[in-house]
Amino acid sequence: MKPLGELRCFVEFYCHPQAYFQKKYQFAAPHRDVQRLVEGSLADCSSLNILDLGCGKGRNATYLYALKHRVTALDKNISAIESLQSIIQRERAAERFQAHCYDIESAALRKHCDPDNHYDLILSTVVLQFLRGEFLSAVIVDMQAHTKSGGHHFIIAPVSSPDFSCPIDFPSTFAPQELPNYYTDWQLLNYQEQPGTFHRKDSNGQPIKAVFATLLARKR
Template identity: 40%
Template sequence: MEDLNSRYGLNQAHSEVVQACAVITPCDALDMGCSSGRNALYLSQRGFRVTAVDANPQAIATLQSIVDQEGIQTIAPQVYDIQQADIGADYGFIACTVTLMFIDPSRVGAVLADMQQRTLPGGYNLIVCAMDTAEYPCPMNFPFTLKPGELSAQYQGWDLVKYNEDLGTMHNGAQLQFATMLARKP
């Protein structure tokens, strides 16, 4: 299978999205904060039907151009600000990787609640988000960061397939702690 991400100069799919595909059967998926579509393209090539949303019209235009050039029927790019917390459809898999930290902190609870409500029973949420902790103060000036245990607490009653709060490296080389979670809705 040809790697469309390299063909179009995009970064590879997020490693957690790649790992989640080992667990999740292809289904209707939502890529929240898709940027130019690195995760959406990866998921599409693995049989998922992907709605890819981002608040940046340029990013969506880039992804739409790739979709058009490749004749991809399984990606629907849409300009959408996830802070609205009104997804409007149900999904078997919702991925939100390195996106929450760019939104208004007062909207995070509503966004997570909407994600949970719009996940089908037995479906999955994947979240990777920066943290700000005493041991590892966040070096980036993100509008929002998670505190220890905050993300897992939001998913009480879900099966945490994977959960950690490990150190990671941003693409710019900054070291910071990330909360990484793949949770299955009962």
């Protein structure tokens, strides 16, 4: 038997759309609570205008973009933002995906928010503890001012109390039940304070434990 001709094979890589950036660019998985939010409570919401405040390398922002949302990713880490901008350019994603260097303490979201299209969702996961305490109120007020009526805030931040102080010396942490006080004019959909762990490890190589506040609120 002789072959009929030259044999050629073509191989393509397939994955779930929401895992595309994670697989192609080796991003860490998105925060599991962010996944639960957008695949649960907000699953019926499409084409949201989302701000990832303190986006880091972009694991949540790229995941949200892959779900067809419009995403603005802000962080003060220049190298992380430059890397994310390079990926956005490579993927020709700039029409609905922007990444910018931003000092959160400046409370100046007007620089990156369309005045005619405020955000449907602002998320900030394990970020606010890096702010100095005197700037925290202004930052949250600014976030609220740039959120649409009916829009949501989703915040995760460590809590420190006399019974269980945060083991990492951050510039600021919330006291127990403090975070909801910033949202008295909003509809508080969910608030919990639960034990969890940081990615950072202790001297024994174990993830550092802390108590974390998780807040989901809707603007009236």
